[in-house]
Structures are given as structure tokens and as C-alpha cells.
Amino acid sequence: MAFDKKHFTGGETEGGITSSYATDDGVKLKVPYSFMGSIYDDAERDAAFAAMQQDTLTMGPKTQEFQNKFAKAHGVKHAFACSNCTTGMHVATQVFDIKKGDEVIVTPNTFWATSLVILKEGGIPVYADIDPRTFNIDPAEVAKKITAKTKAIYVVHYAGLMVDMDPIMELAARHGLKVLEDCAHATGAAYKGRMAGSIGDIGAFSFHSLKNITTCGEGGMLTTNNDAYTHAIQNLRCMNNNHSWGENGASAWQFGDKIHCKKESARDYWMPAHFDVQSWNGHWGNNYRMNEVQAAVGCAQVDKLDMLSAKRREIGHKITAGLQDVKGIETVYEPEGYHHVFHLYTVCVNEQELGGSRDEFMRVLYQEEGIQTILHYQPSYHFSALRKLGYDQNQCPIANDFFYKRETNLPMHPRLSDADVNAMIEGIRNAAAKVRKRHCKA
Numbered sequence: 001m002a003f004d005k006k007h008f009t010g011g012e013t014e015g016g017i018t019s020s021y022a023t024d025d026g027v028k029l030k031v032p033y034s035f036m037g038s039i040y041d042d043a044e045r046d047a048a049f050a051a052m053q054q055d056t057l058t059m060g061p062k063t064q065e066f067q068n069k070f071a072k073a074h075g076v077k078h079a080f081a082c083s084n085c086t087t088g089m090h091v092a093t094q095v096f097d098i099k100k101g102d103e104v105i106v107t108p109n110t111f112w113a114t115s116l117v118i119l120k121e122g123g124i125p126v127y128a129d130i131d132p133r134t135f136n137i138d139p140a141e142v143a144k145k146i147t148a149k150t151k152a153i154y155v156v157h158y159a160g161l162m163v164d165m166d167p168i169m170e171l172a173a174r175h176g177l178k179v180l181e182d183c184a185h186a187t188g189a190a191y192k193g194r195m196a197g198s199i200g201d202i203g204a205f206s207f208h209s210l211k212n213i214t215t216c217g218e219g220g221m222l223t224t225n226n227d228a229y230t231h232a233i234q235n236l237r238c239m240n241n242n243h244s245w246g247e248n249g250a251s252a253w254q255f256g257d258k259i260h261c262k263k264e265s266a267r268d269y270w271m272p273a274h275f276d277v278q279s280w281n282g283h284w285g286n287n288y289r290m291n292e293v294q295a296a297v298g299c300a301q302v303d304k305l306d307m308l309s310a311k312r313r314e315i316g317h318k319i320t321a322g323l324q325d326v327k328g329i330e331t332v333y334e335p336e337g338y339h340h341v342f343h344l345y346t347v348c349v350n351e352q353e354l355g356g357s358r359d360e361f362m363r364v365l366y367q368e369e370g371i372q373t374i375l376h377y378q379p380s381y382h383f384s385a386l387r388k389l390g391y392d393q394n395q396c397p398i399a400n401d402f403f404y405k406r407e408t409n410l411p412m413h414p415r416l417s418d419a420d421v422n423a424m425i426e427g428i429r430n431a432a433a434k435v436r437k438r439h440c441k442a
């Protein structure tokens with residue numbers, strides 16, 4: 001893919017780490033990091049345009065279709081579209097009734113949102129270290145952090161590789177804990193034949209611009225197999241709206257009165273005005289709805305999901321094969337029985353073997369080889385907000401080492417051409433050789 005500066009506009013945005021890594025330093029990039037994680041074509045354009053002409057632009061037929069398609073694709077009973085993954089996880093945290101002083105065990109290797117939603121409800125994030133090969137929360141570390149105050153475990157399927165869920169679910173069952181799967185990276189991922197978002201109590205997906213499918217840059221989905229949660233999720237997603245006058249129990253605000261008010265219905269058409277509001281279990285609701293244009297685009301994206309995942313997997317496996325023999329560079333680990341969807345391709349530098357540091361390697365890779373790589377994630381307890389609360393800054397040494405010394409993420413999206421992938425492989429090989437040479441390693 002040729003680098004086209006006009007599509008690389010991060011300098012004019014205010015999104016920080018959520019929107020582009022623009023540079024103006026004269027470096028000629030061969031493969032820039034891209035902030036569009038998917039492929040759009042006529043299907044998305046036509047779907048968006050058609051949805052714009054509907055009578056309702058929110059919580060209408062496209063939202064319901066998107067939810068149904070997404071639930072089917074992930075082998076789960078219920079799916080609820082929402083404005084993004086963070087708002088979805090906030091709803092899940094309210095549904096789990098996390099309150100002041102409740103502890104939630106969570107991975108430090110995640111975007112801040114996973115901790116934020118716990119803090120918003122007064123809960124206490126308790127960090128369990130990660131596995132050095134999968135970069136996912138380590139179930140053995142989770143077990144060590146369980147106390148009488150623990151209420152839930154929040155896991156993140158980092159980079160599109162699912163967490164080892166069996167021991168997590170065993171721990172949860174033994175201690176009566178809820179499990180949230182943060183599936184922001186894991187649309188389409190699977191573990192031992194089960195899809196992301198179908199194992200924990202609730203799954204939360206992101207359709208942010210970077211993600212494997214995107215609904216125009218923002219969007220999210222909650223999934224659950226628990227019938228008892230459906231009312232709570234709908235109530236909290238949409239204004240504590242509590243009435244159930246629709247033909248299937250859905251309210252007008254949930255799916256549009258016209259869709260569910262059949263001819264033979266006894267009620268009058270103006271009845272949606274008489275909606276009711278009740279807090280859910282003491283929790284106030286939110287307006288976390290998705291709009292119809294996003295949902296229509298989401299339907300087109302779900303139709304492409306297998307193709308998008310296959311492309312990412314093909315690219316990921318090609319990179320792995322191309323870097324096998326590079327001393328000091330560790331490739332992605334995909335254990336038997338896992339279906340990795342390569343939201344990220346994380347290479348790790350083994351400083352001892354390479355002879356130089358990760359940062360030195362990244363600098364050479366960027367400045368001399370034109371390959372732009374980025375870091376995910378600073379351990380959450382290193383943010384000032386938590387540091388000031390006294391969180392031990394060395395509590396998860398593997399996560400610290402991972403972020404500060406080992407990892408970097410390659411450009412990864414399904415529009416990468418063979419030439420891009422070859423350029424990345426060649427660039428990494430060259431950069432590793434240059435760093436090794438500087439430090440006179442064989």
C-alpha cells in the first residue's frame with residue numbers, strides 16, 4: 001500500500017492515542033501505522049446511505065439486525081449494540097452491581113477503559129500479572145489476588161488471542177465471581193471451539209476505528225447467554241427505560257414502535273409517550289445507544305467478518321514465518337486450540353539476544369527502515385490517577401517488562417498488501433541486524 005499523506009492526518013486531530021500517530025519529521029515511511037482496522041466498500045456505503053433515509057435513525061431495524069447477526073456470528077444468545085466498548089463495559093459493571101469497595105481483578109495490559117469502568121462505580125481494580133507468552137492475564141496470578149471483597153474478574157483478549165478461559169471460569173464458579181470478557185480486540189476470535197464473548201457472564205466488543213470491524217469509528221456490543229441480564233442491559237443502556245409495551249416486550253425506545261406494534265395490537269399508537277422509568281437495582285441508566293447508520297455499516301461488516309479475520313490471520317502467519325530465524329526477535333504465539341484474529345501483531349525484543357534495547361530497535365526500524373510500530377499498553381496502575389492512590393508501581397513485573405522493554409506492535413490491518421508485509425519482514429530483519437552489529441553481537 002503506497003503511503004498517501006492526505007489520509008494521514010493525525011496532526012490535525014485531538015484524539016491522542018485513539019486517533020493516529022502523525023509525524024512531521026521527514027522520515028520516509030514504507031509502512032505507516034494505520035488507524036483504520038477494516039475494509040469498507042460499496043456494501044458499507046450503500047448500507048449507510050439506505051439507513052440515512054429511514055424514518056428513525058436510532059434503535060430501529062438496523063440495530064436489531066446488527067445485534068442478531070453479531071449474536072449468531074459469536075454463538076451467543078443475546079447481543080446489544082451500544083455507543084462503544086467503554087460504555088458497554090460500564091453497563092456490565094452496573095449489571096454486576098459493582099459498588100464502592102468491591103474488588104475486581106483485571107489485567108494491567110489493557111486500554112485504560114477496562115479499569116475506568118470499575119472506578120466509575122466505586123470499585124477497586126486489582127491487577128493480576130500477565131503470561132509472558134500470550135500477554136493475557138495469567139489465571140494462576142488471578143487466583144492469588146482473590147479476597148473476600150472480590151466480586152468479578154475482567155479479562156482482556158489481548159491482540160485477538162483469547163485468554164485461557166477454562167481456569168478463569170473455574171475460579172469464578174468456585175468463588176462466586178462474575179466474569180467480563182473485554183473483547184475489544186477479539187471480534188471473531190475463538191478458544192477451544194467457543195467464540196469470544198460467549199464464555200464469561202458478559203462480553204464487550206469495540207468497533208472503534210482501529211478494531212477488526214468498525215462502525216464508522218466508534219461503536220460497541222454487549223453479549224450474554226444469561227436471559228436474566230437482558231432487561232438490565234436494556235434498562236441501563238437506554239435511560240432506565242422500563243416499559244414493555246411492545247409486542248415482544250421491547251419498548252418503543254428499544255426498537256421503534258412501528259416495528260413491534262402489529263395491526264391487531266390493542267394499544268394506541270401514541271402509547272410510547274407513556275414510557276416508564278425505574279432505576280435498575282439502584283443504578284441510574286445512560287444514553288449509550290448506537291445509531292442506525294452505524295448499525296447498518298455493522299451489518300455489512302459482520303458479513304465480511306470471516307474474510308477480514310482470514311486476511312489478518314494470513315498476514316499474521318506470514319510475518320511469523322518470515323521472522324522465525326531472527327535472533328532477538330520473538331514472534332506471536334498461538335497455542336493449539338486458539339483462533340487468533342491478529343487485531344495486533346506484537347513482536348517482542350529479547351534484549352539479551354539482540355544486544356540492544358527495544359527502543360533502539362524501534363528507532364532504527366522507523367528511521368532507517370520506514371516501518372512505524374507502536375506500543376500497547378502501559379500498565380494501568382502507572383497512570384497518575386492510580387499512582388496517587390498508592391498502587392505499587394512494580395506489582396506486575398511481567399507486564400512492566402512487556403511494556404517498557406519487550407513489545408512493539410506492527411502495522412496490522414486487512415488492507416496490507418504482500419509488498420507491505422514483505423517490507424515489514426525485511427525492515428525488521430534489517431533493523432535487528434543493524435542493532436546487533438552496533439553492539440558487535442554475532
Ligand SMILES: Cc1ncc(COP(=O)(O)O)c(C=O)c1O
Nearest residue numbers: 084085086111113184206207208
Ligand atoms: C482492550 C480495550 N478495551 C476497551 C477499549 C475501549 O473501546 P472503545 O473505544 O470502543 O470504548 C479498547 C479500545 O481501544 C481496548 O483496546
